[in-house]
Amino acid sequence: MESIEAKDTKQTTLQITGMTCAACANRIEKGLSKLEGVSSANVNFAMEKASVTYDPSIIDIPQLEQTIQQLGYDTVKEVAQFQLEGMTCAACANRIEKGLNKLPGVTNATVNFAMETARVEYRPGEVSVAEMQNKVKQLGYKAIVKQEEADAGDHRQKEIQRQKRKLIVSAILSLPLLWSMVGHFAFTSWIYVPDLFMNPWFQLVLATPVQFIIGRHFYIGAYKALRNGSANMDVLIALGTSAAYFYSVYLTLNWYFAGGDVHHGPALYYETSAILITLVIMGKLFESLAKGRTSEAIKSLIGLQAKTALVVRDGQEITVPVEEVLKGDIVLVRPGDKVPVDGVVLEGVSSVDESMLTGESIPVEKKAGDTVIGATINKNGMLRIQATKVGKETALAQIIKVVEEAQGSKAPIQRVADRISGIFVPIVVAIAVVTFFVWYFLAAPGNVSEALENAIAVLVIACPCALGLATPTSIMAGSGRAAEYGILFKGGEHLEQTHQIDTIILDKTGTVTKGKPELTDVLAEDDETEFLKLVGAAEKNSEHPLAEAIVSGIRDKQIELPEPQSFEAIPGYGIKAEVNGKEILIGTRRLMNQYHVDAEQAYETMARLEESGKTAMLVAVDRRYAGMVAVADTIKDTSKAAVSRLKDMGIQVIMITGDNERTAKAIAAQVGIDHVRAEVLPEGKAEEVKKLQAEGRKVAMVGDGINDAPALATADIGMAIGTGTDVAMEAADVTLMRGDLSSIPDAILMSRKTMSNIKQNLFWALGYNTLGIPIAAVGLLAPWVAGAAMALSSVSVVLNALRLQRVKIHQ
Numbered sequence: 001m002e003s004i005e006a007k008d009t010k011q012t013t014l015q016i017t018g019m020t021c022a023a024c025a026n027r028i029e030k031g032l033s034k035l036e037g038v039s040s041a042n043v044n045f046a047m048e049k050a051s052v053t054y055d056p057s058i059i060d061i062p063q064l065e066q067t068i069q070q071l072g073y074d075t076v077k078e079v080a081q082f083q084l085e086g087m088t089c090a091a092c093a094n095r096i097e098k099g100l101n102k103l104p105g106v107t108n109a110t111v112n113f114a115m116e117t118a119r120v121e122y123r124p125g126e127v128s129v130a131e132m133q134n135k136v137k138q139l140g141y142k143a144i145v146k147q148e149e150a151d152a153g154d155h156r157q158k159e160i161q162r163q164k165r166k167l168i169v170s171a172i173l174s175l176p177l178l179w180s181m182v183g184h185f186a187f188t189s190w191i192y193v194p195d196l197f198m199n200p201w202f203q204l205v206l207a208t209p210v211q212f213i214i215g216r217h218f219y220i221g222a223y224k225a226l227r228n229g230s231a232n233m234d235v236l237i238a239l240g241t242s243a244a245y246f247y248s249v250y251l252t253l254n255w256y257f258a259g260g261d262v263h264h265g266p267a268l269y270y271e272t273s274a275i276l277i278t279l280v281i282m283g284k285l286f287e288s289l290a291k292g293r294t295s296e297a298i299k300s301l302i303g304l305q306a307k308t309a310l311v312v313r314d315g316q317e318i319t320v321p322v323e324e325v326l327k328g329d330i331v332l333v334r335p336g337d338k339v340p341v342d343g344v345v346l347e348g349v350s351s352v353d354e355s356m357l358t359g360e361s362i363p364v365e366k367k368a369g370d371t372v373i374g375a376t377i378n379k380n381g382m383l384r385i386q387a388t389k390v391g392k393e394t395a396l397a398q399i400i401k402v403v404e405e406a407q408g409s410k411a412p413i414q415r416v417a418d419r420i421s422g423i424f425v426p427i428v429v430a431i432a433v434v435t436f437f438v439w440y441f442l443a444a445p446g447n448v449s450e451a452l453e454n455a456i457a458v459l460v461i462a463c464p465c466a467l468g469l470a471t472p473t474s475i476m477a478g479s480g481r482a483a484e485y486g487i488l489f490k491g492g493e494h495l496e497q498t499h500q501i502d503t504i505i506l507d508k509t510g511t512v513t514k515g516k517p518e519l520t521d522v523l524a525e526d527d528e529t530e531f532l533k534l535v536g537a538a539e540k541n542s543e544h545p546l547a548e549a550i551v552s553g554i555r556d557k558q559i560e561l562p563e564p565q566s567f568e569a570i571p572g573y574g575i576k577a578e579v580n581g582k583e584i585l586i587g588t589r590r591l592m593n594q595y596h597v598d599a600e601q602a603y604e605t606m607a608r609l610e611e612s613g614k615t616a617m618l619v620a621v622d623r624r625y626a627g628m629v630a631v632a633d634t635i636k637d638t639s640k641a642a643v644s645r646l647k648d649m650g651i652q653v654i655m656i657t658g659d660n661e662r663t664a665k666a667i668a669a670q671v672g673i674d675h676v677r678a679e680v681l682p683e684g685k686a687e688e689v690k691k692l693q694a695e696g697r698k699v700a701m702v703g704d705g706i707n708d709a710p711a712l713a714t715a716d717i718g719m720a721i722g723t724g725t726d727v728a729m730e731a732a733d734v735t736l737m738r739g740d741l742s743s744i745p746d747a748i749l750m751s752r753k754t755m756s757n758i759k760q761n762l763f764w765a766l767g768y769n770t771l772g773i774p775i776a777a778v779g780l781l782a783p784w785v786a787g788a789a790m791a792l793s794s795v796s797v798v799l800n801a802l803r804l805q806r807v808k809i810h811q
Contacts, residue, residue, distance in 0.1 A: 010054060013051050017159075020217075027225070072228065082132070082133075086141040096136055099135050169214060339373065345367060350366050351366065431777065437451075438451075469797050475492040478750060499755045505685075507656060509633060536561040538564055538579055540564060573591040588618070597620040765793065768789075768793045772786070
């Protein structure tokens with residue numbers, strides 16, 4: 001996912017492995033930000049991704065990856081294996097190899113001429129397998145993905161499987177230690193414990209592999225963190241478990257040299273370290289499983305894409321993977337099939353279900369010249385389309401990109417949690433040391449066991465994992481759920497800021513109204529059908545939008561229109577035409593006066609229609625008044641209900657338009673808007689936004705995202721409302737894919753619920769640590785209980801965030 005951010009900067013996303021808590025993410029972020037040429041770095045712990053904006057003339061991606069590795073982590077590189085066709089000599093192999101290595105995101109490509117295979121190491125965020133195949137195709141060869149690559153699965157699934165195996169082994173080894181611990185309690189004396197389980201040597205044999213093989217990554221993580229001058233969760237776990245393990249080894253050796261009884265060993269703490277490691281691994285596994293569910297929105301969006309396309313090439317109809325469709329290809333879409341890519345209809349008539357994009361359940365009629373969007377469903381009739389946008393250019397790909405970027409971004413509220421996480425671990429270590437000395441010298445003088453146990457409990461209970469997960473998991477779940485309702489937040493900061501909005505400015509045309517004039521009134525002096533036949537025929541050849549609305553409205557009534565014998569447009573007045581030998585005049589009062597038509601009896605009705613926001617036109621047949629038609633840009637069906645919902649939420653609604661005040665007020669009255677600013681030029685809309693901001697208001701501007709770009713950029717939150725491939729995602733902070741005002745209160749509601757969820761998570765995470773540390777310090781928590789509570793806190797934060805995926809909006 002590489003895009004130009006400014007003239008001289010690029011943005012890249014790197015998948016990172018090895019992070020264990022928010023402190024790790026914080027350290028990587030700081031390390032990358034310090035590099036010369038990096039203008040911003042944002043590391044998302046929940047998604048395990050780093051988004052970096054950098055100047056390619058100063059620094060390149062391998063240097064970024066090297067910095068991440070020096071900090072003790074690694075970046076994910078995936079491997080694609082291809083079977084190649086069309087090579088004739090070693091020079092062909094060399095050419096393909098060079099071509100693949102030049103692709104952005106490819107770190108190493110090797111081609112084996114003898115085996116006709118290619119192995120490509122690449123960064124999945126920057127280049128896709130389809131792009132590699134296209135590159136090979138451009139060079140004149142063919143690359144087929146090897147099946148094992150297609151079935152490989154992503155690194156997160158592999159990591160989950162690895163954690164499951166570690167948990168099973170750790171649990172098997174820890175269970176006898178837990179059993180022996182239970183045997184120490186007076187109230188559990190009735191439980192049978194085999195003598196072997198009480199043997200210190202047996203406990204040492206069980207605990208050692210858990211400590212140094214299963215728990216190896218805690219030591220590695222702690223070493224890397226300390227080497228770089230910081231501390232993380234690994235430091236706390238390594239310190240706590242090592243203290244318990246090595247103190248137990250010390251007691252075991254003392255017991256052995258003192259000639260201890262094999263059947264009655266001393267009270268040891270092997271079970272403390274082993275069970276702690278098992279519980280932490282179990283917590284991490286549950287956390288990974290839950291985190292995987294927060295990106296369900298991305299998976300469901302990707303699932304909407306068609307897998308194959310029926311393409312016409314060299315006169316033959318062939319089925320190809322959708323990734324292989326090229327711009328300009330002729331694609332056939334059969335009834336019931338998904339439209340594979342964005343395109344233009346060349347032949348055929350059908351209706352297409354666009355609900356995945358617009359939320360509108362009624363299929364849209366399509367004919368030659370109309371645009372179709374990839375992933376929509378062709379209901380009936382064969383369509384022959386020409387591909388105009390493929391791959392990353394399609395509307396669906398752009399939506400997926402916006403959602404991914406929003407889920408990977410960082411909300412301002414998260415900065416607070418990051419700062420706390422950065423200083424948290426050293427403070428906890430200091431508290432644990434103080435706890436040990438207070439117990440050893442004051443509370444239980446000389447009792448190393450009790451002092452150590454309480455210090456370990458403090459170390460374990462305080463892990464800041466929950467704090468690091470509190471915000472990103474909510475942002476991921478909230479932005480994903482909003483995307484399912486057609487609301488695309490461009491970043492976490494916009495999702496956060498939207499809940500503060502107290503004033504909404506609505507553009508009129510295309511936002512409150514449909515943006516397309518419709519025939520609303522027909523007032524005929526005589527037979528209405530004959531009247532409309534003459535009016536429709538007269539307007540038939542006019543290119544004026546109002547004429548198109550009249551003709552479309554008449555055709556909807558199933559009235560056949562004859563061809564006019566003559567047609568003349570009279571600018572500023574109307575039209576003059578001859579139909580079936582009759583002279584037809586349609587237009588203003590001035591047109592009637594010019595041709596001496598007496599139409600005074602209609603002027604009062606005409607004025608009343610104009611006051612209600614309609615454009616009325618007088619009609620004369622053979623210089624005699626015959627009736628009147630009125631056209632209006634009608635309001636959207638949901639506009640009134642949406643404005644009412646916004647008012648109920650305590651938000652002031654203002655309509656802004658370039659139209660005259662009378663029309664603007666008439667439209668505003670229909671939808672319940674009390675504040676209108678009319679006759680405002682496009683450049684004046686931004687000034688209106690600034691005036692409201694000067695009053696201390698948090699303003700959202702809602703427009704089509706193109707004409708209103710200055711106002712959208714000036715507002716605290718810019719919302720582009722519209723549908724299809726022309727939605728101006730770049731102009732707005734929030735894109736409302738459904739061309740419907742109800743998406744505005746939905747977006748605000750989703751923002752409010754997400755912020756509420758984040759605050760709940762932060763309260764729980766901070767409150768848990770604030771309460772847990774003193775409870776552990778005073779000796780009321782056994783270390784293994786503290787470990788279970790710590791694991792539970794992280795899982796509970798993620799599960800709370802997942803509640804956002806069940807939020808019902810669009811009331």
